[in-house]
Amino acid sequence: MAAIGSQSSKTITILLDQSFFIFAGLASFWLAWLVFREGLATGGWWLVGLFFVVWAIVSYLALPRLHRILSNMYVPNYFIGRTRTADGILSDPINLSVRGSEEKLHKAMTAAGWVLADDITPRSAWKMVLTVLSGRSYPNAPVSPAFLFGRRQDFAYQQEVDGNPRRRHHVRFWRCPDGWLLPGGHRVDWLAAGSYDKSVGLSLFTFQLTHKIDEDIDIERDYIIESVKKSEKYIRVTVLKDFSTGYHSRNGSGDLIRTDGDLPILEVGRVRIDKPIATLKRFGIIMDGTIHDRCPRNHETLLEELWSRRPPQILIGSVLMILASLFAVGQTLVDISSWTETLAVVTNIEQIDINLANTALSIMAVLNILLVIVEFILVGLLLRGSNRARISLLAVAMLAIITESLSVTTGRINASAVLLLTSIGVHIMIMMLFSSDAARYFTERR
Structure with a gap:
């Protein structure tokens, strides 16, 4: 029974890995479209860097991941x-x-x-x-x-x-x-x-x-x-x-x-x-x-060195996750500091329960801080080689991409939206790195 449960858990992990891998590729195309859409809608200074931003996203994020997905389907593994x-x-x-x-x-x-x-x-x-x-x-x-x-x-x-x-x-x-x-x-x-x-x-x-x-x-x-x-x-x-x-x-x-x-x-x-x-x-x-998920067992591939040290994909992704978490903390502090002014504007427009609004703000701030603490713990576990921590961080990055994309999609470009687009790009990079072969091999062997 234990062997069956272990095999089932491994199968689920593989399916999650493949899903995150594909999602990261699709998300990079989505980010390119968001940047292109907002650039055309606003014009001006945004159009100056539009071409280069979209080119960089498509060339170095979206198309490589698309080719990787297609190659897994049709290129023989021998x-x-x-x-x-x-x-x-x-x-x-x-x-x-x-x-x-x-x-x-x-x-x-x-x-x-x-x-x-x-x-x-x-x-x-x-x-x-x-x-x-x-x-x-x-x-x-x-x-x-x-x-x-x-x-x-x-x-x-x-x-x-x-x-x-x-x-x-x-x-x-x-x-x-x-x-x-x-x-x-x-x-x-x-x-x-x-x-x-x-x-x-x-x-x-x-x-x-x-x-x-x-x-x-x-x-x-x-x-x-x-x-x-x-x-x-x-x-x-x-x-x-x-x-x-x-x-x-x-x-x-x-x-x-x-x-x-x-x-x-x-x-x-x-x-x-x-x-x-x-x-x-x-x-x-x-x-x-x-495109190889496994290397020949009898081959001197130097992979033993990879197991004994953390690959760049893990280190860079962990740094990006920490920076994204610190940005979330900073955004929460900014929201708290400007809450009084925001509340004054809102109360002039419609009748709301101020006490209820303050309670909601407090709960959101606490939840955001707790989430950041959890992310820091997961990063620490990942650096120690935890595969579950890697999967969890992939899920966190995916949720961040979805929520931030919805925020940008429903509005128009402004300073806040620019930060959101940047955050989306960072979380896509995190997913690219943590779903890479090097990251997966490292955590599976550790």
């Missing part, structure tokens, strides 16, 4: 020779593989003049934006995450062109799971996806700012192979002819891609290493956009 974006969209093809240790692979790439890309952090992302805008060199510029085997790349190498980060050669590498074989029974240690960034533009699918790649990815594949072979005489190359059917398609940003379907295998096992190379320890977070 290896098909394609990587996936953080939004779950099919991305660059796997066009290269490697046999050999990580140390020898690093030696071969660095000897060929390739530079290890930085991890994406707030600092590196900001530096990337500045260098792209200014055209300055950034040899270690980070590359966007792509996903294979349920995780982002283990590392990536790149070569700038003319000292400009807008154009670069780059290739991402993933370690294959232990005992995993390619279709056809071939064993390799690494899979890779190489492409050439030719410019910066907007994604066709999400309208996010991103690099645009050259259509013929076979040229980049062959360039990577030739550059490595020139620098290391011990490297050999074998080719799996027609590994996949040659095709024309699009990658995760909507760029055209064309390939002949061959899969070369770089044999780096004979590369000589004079002294040990310090390999970087990478921390692969399962980000919100992955």
